[in-house]
Amino acid sequence: MSLAVLSGRALFGLQVRPVQVEVHVGGGLPSFSIVGLPGAGVRESRERVRSALLSSGFEFPAGRITANLAPADLPKDSGRFDLPIALGVLLASGQIADAGGGVPDVRHYVLVGELSLTGAILPADAALAIALSVARGDPQASLIMAPASAGVAARVPGLRVLAAAGLDEVVAHFAGRAELPAAVPVHDDPRDEAPVPCLSDVHGQAAARVALELAAAGGHGLLLSGCPGVGKSMLAHRLPGLLPPLSSEQALEVAAVHGLARSRPSLSRVPPFRAPHHGASMPALVGGGAHPRPGEISLAHHGVLFLDELPEFDRRALEALREPLETGIVTVARAAGSCTFPARFQLVAAMNPCPCGWHGHPHPRRECACSSDVIARYRARISGPLLDRIDLHVSLGVEAAWLEAPPGEPSAQVRARVVDARQRQFSRQGCLNADxxxxxxxxxxxxxxxxxxxxxxxxxxxxxxxxxxxxxxxxxxxxxxxxxxxxxxxxxxxxxxxxxxxxxx
Structure with missing residues (x-):
């Protein structure tokens, strides 16, 4: 045959789209062209594929080779198309035949992987996001990836994932000589997870603990205001321990988003907790880049976003939070198109009442040194519309006898009440009260x-x-x-x- 058609996947943000890889081998002067709006990473596939074929013991056809990545109006980048292009060259040049001498059936296979010059298949980025897309798009599809990526992709239930270490193994599979092994899901070691801080560590601040339970029960945003050292950050770090564990589907979504950020995708059932520095830029918070990647609000999806020293954040960055707080998604627009990231997070913010931190909180040794104009400018850094979107505003005061105060309730006891309240909400209306x-x-x-x-x-x-x-x-x-x-x-x-x-x- 002179034409082979295989299936790959293109990634733009968290959107994974099917790509039909068509490879034609014909007569004429030797050439190798890749069309279909390829980026630099895809155009370089020509040299990688050529070397990988020769190193794996196959012939590189001495003819006119054209690889088309359809649809042509969809930008494509990275080396994940190396594997389907290389296999397409072998099929189109007649170097692969099944056990009966016919053309192998590749219709329900999705191939994703970058090739080294030796023919080895390298791990692909965003393996979990690709696997989720394949599982939802074609229940009969089999996904072929490098072993490291396949172990991550195999976490998606119901998806057949095959692990291939090299191009020769993929060829042997389609030729009927040796079946590729099914990938074994990679399981996280619970010992690797950081312990979740317990609410019993907090002495005193009874009103703030009640507000924290209320925020957890209804999914409400929370703003903690108080002078330095009263426990604002300590309370915020204990909110994830009050939230119910993530469901399997939620854990997969969170791991897929974290995989896009080039971090190790963990299937933890603990809701994520993100606490960016107040010097974070707007793209760092909401996402962006030439090849869009999720920001902190998406990395906090199904979890908690903690913004300490709220007035110190760039105002444009804070204003960009207004729409995601309402919709649970964020859309990043680029010249190549727009991509949408999930951003259903619970906002917890902390701030001082003034730049010095002591306004409105009498202290025997410290007095507020800020003028009324300074205080007004400080508070004006946070817009009214943003404050309007935060459900709970709590002021924390200095408690002189906090050392004698007994420990608060453990997180497990509070979480039990939170879970019960959330179950009432979902059974009654199908969503949290905050929504x-x-x-x-x-x-x-x-x-x-x-x-x-x-x-x-x-x-x-x-x-x-x-x-x-x-x-x-x-x-x-x-x-x-x-x-x-x-x-x-x-x-x-x-x-x-x-x-x-x-x-x-």
């Missing part, structure tokens, strides 16, 4: 008559926006769930009001 909106919020979060009147008075007194008012309703619904109440009552509304700016005044 309730529109008719669903009106139906499930509607308080009794006294609660509605109390909420109306608070919204009028402090000039709340419609968003702030509805977010208060979501918090009240979570408080009712923690109490095991079917209806939101006035007491729940009154407590929820305390968590809005000005509500505790």
């Amino acid at each position: 309730l909106d529109g008719a669903a919020l009106d139906g499930h979060g509607n308080p009794d008559a006294d609660g509605r009147a109390l909420l109306a008075r608070a919204a009028s007194a402090w000039g709340w926006s419609a968003r702030a008012t509805r977010r208060t309703l979501r918090v009240a619904r979570t408080l009712a769930d923690l109490d095991g109440a079917d209806r939101v009552e006035a007491g729940h509304v009154g407590q929820a009001i305390q968590y809005r700016p000005g509500g505790a005044a």
Whole structure:
């Protein structure tokens, strides 16, 4: 045969798209062309494929070779197309035949791998993202990758993944001489996971611990404000220990996103916790680059994003969080196209009340040295619309007797109540209270008559926006769930009001 058609995969952000690799070998002056909008990494495949074929004991056809990567309007980069191109050259030049002497059936195979000059298959980036795409796109497909990548891809349930160390092994498989082995899923060693800090380490700050439980139960954003050293960061680091373990599907999604960031994809059931430095740029937070990669908000998908020293972050970077907080996704636009990353994270932020940190917190030896103008400029670094999107605002004070305070409840006990409250939410409405909106919020979060009147008075007194008012309703619904109440009552509304700016005044 002079034409071979195989299947590969192109990666743009987290979007994995099928690519049809067509290889034609014909007469004419010897040449090797790759068409179909190839990037530099794909164009270099010509030299790698040529050397890999010769090193593996095959002939390189002395004719006009054309490899087309369709669709032609989809940009393609990296060396993951080496393997299907090399196999296509061998099939099109008639160097591979099955056990019956016919043409091997390659219709339900997806080949992904870069070739070394010796013919060895090198591991591919984003193996888990590619495997998830193959499993969802074609249940009958078999994925062939390097052993290291295949072990990661085999974590996807129901997908047949074959491990091939070299081009000669792939040829032997299609020729019927030796079957490629099924990849064995790589399992993480639980001992490699860092221990999750326990809430019992926190002495005192009872109100803040209650707010932390409330945030975990309903998926609400949390802003901790207080002078230096009162425990803001300590509390934030203990939120993942209050959240329920990730489901298998969620763990796969998180590992796929982390694989795109070139980090080791771990299938941990512990929700991720990301704490970027306040010098992080906007692309570092939301994602970007010439070849888009996920930012911190996507690496915190299904987990917690902690922004310490919130006013010190670049304002443009903070403003870029507004849409992901509402939608749970972030779209990065580039000249080659737009790609979407998941970003359903829980925001926890911490800040001082002023640049020196002591405004509003009397201390026998320290006084606030900031003028009113300095304090106003400091707080103006955070926009009102962003603050409006944070459900819980908690002020922490200095507790002089915290050494004598008994340890708080262990995280396991609090997590049990959080799990119970979340189960009530999912069984009632299919989502967390933080995601309730529109008719669903009106139906499930509607308080009794006294609660509605109390909420109306608070919204009028402090000039709340419609968003702030509805977010208060979501918090009240979570408080009712923690109490095991079917209806939101006035007491729940009154407590929820305390968590809005000005509500505790």
